[in-house]
Amino acid sequence: MDDNDFFKDMKDILQPDIGTETGNDDYVYGNYIEWPTLEELNNDQIKELIDYFGLGETVYGMFKKCNVPDYESLEKEEFNDFKKILNPEIEVDNDYMFDTYIEWPSLDELTNDQFVELIDYLDLKEEIYDKLEKCGVPQGTDYENGNPDFPESERYFREEKDLDQEYSYQDYVSTMDSFKDDYNDLKDRIDNFVFNSNTRKMKDEITLYYLNLEDLFKRKVSQILPNPDEFDLPESLQKVIRNTYTDQLRNINNQKFKSFIQSFIGNYRKIGHHELRNALAHNRSKVTFENQNINYPEKGKLKSVKYVEIINEMKDYLNWVDKLGSDN
Structure with missing residues (x-):
């Protein structure tokens, strides 16, 4: 599946888990996209897929073959089942106690839950799922490693067509004059981070912390690496x-x-909770904040970490970056 509108639509509807595939010694093979199976989808997602692929009229036709909405012709047990699912409005005529009026919802008035419950009750799920699969609904796990069609926007290793474009080694070297100011600015922002109810703002702030930490690390490393301009080559x-x-x-x-x-800096270390960084970049909706904790997907499972621990690790990493090269 390449990086097109269909992929973006499926990602928006299905909310897949996106993570990083690692091996021994944290060797990174690339990212992966773990799509939910059709059986794992909630009612809203199923209805949205049916609408997306234009299958609504097909499903309504299947309903009608099962006497929907001709409920009055049903046997008592089936009638009661439909009444439980669809929750029609029932009125009793006060003048004629035995006259009862039942107003059933029309098919286009059904809630998503009612719509999918009808599919289940009428044993239509297998047939409808088969139609969705034929429409190309992604399922299973897609891996970046060895997959040229893996979406570019979700790759761990982004393609770079020109090594001379921005964010090159020379760019990082040229920004070292402002390193200390940028270091102090980031330190102040991390020190003043406040856990609050503005989830979107917190996600933006933490994402920037990760990006800024990586940038400062690259700038410091660029200063430490032997300058090729000084080589007699x-x-x-x-x-x-x-x-x-x-x-x-x-x-x-x-x-x-x-x-x-x-060989240039001695012991190397990653920023703590790197999977949180990946989730914020590729799987943002799966990152949640609750009871002073930050929850994010890691290797297919939900991990919950106190935000203070994450912030403290960022502070420690920033301090480590600042001291890099001091003994060189």
Whole structure:
């Protein structure tokens, strides 16, 4: 499934889990998209899929073949079942005690819950699910590793067509003059983080913390790496070295970068709770805040961590970044 409008629509409706596939020693293979099965969907999602693929009239036709909305012709037991599902308005004529008027909802007035309950009751789910599968509803797990059709927007390793474009090694080196000011600014913002009811604002703030921490780390590493301009080498080889640095800096969370950078900075460390960073970038709706905790998906399960722990780890990481190279 490539990165097109259909993928974006399915992501919006199905809310898949998006995470990072790792192996031994935290080696990163790429991201994955875990789509829910049709059986795992809630009633709103099922109805939304039926509407999205234009199957509404088809389903209504299936209902009518099952005497919906011709409820009066049903046997008593079925009639009572439909009454329980559809909750019609019932009025008794006060002048004629035995005259009862039942006003059933029309098919287009059904709630999503009533709509799907009818599908279940009439044993139509298998047939309708088969139609949805034929329409291409994604299910199962898609992996970035070895998959050229994996959506670009969800990739862990983004394609970079030109190593000379922005965010290169040279860009990070050129911003070192403002490193201390940016460091102090980020430190103040993290120190003053307040857990509150504005969920969207908190997600934005924490996302920026992660991005700023990564940026400061890359800038500090760029300062520590041997400057190829100072090598007694042809310009063509200096460019190869600069491009190697750039390529490494774009993938700071994989094993390859860890092996590369340890000879320059010693012990390498990731920012704590990196799966939270990935969830905020790729699976934002699955990140929730509750009772001073931040909840986010990690390897298919929901992890809950006190926000204070996350903030403290960010502070510790920021302090570590600031001291990088001080012993070099």
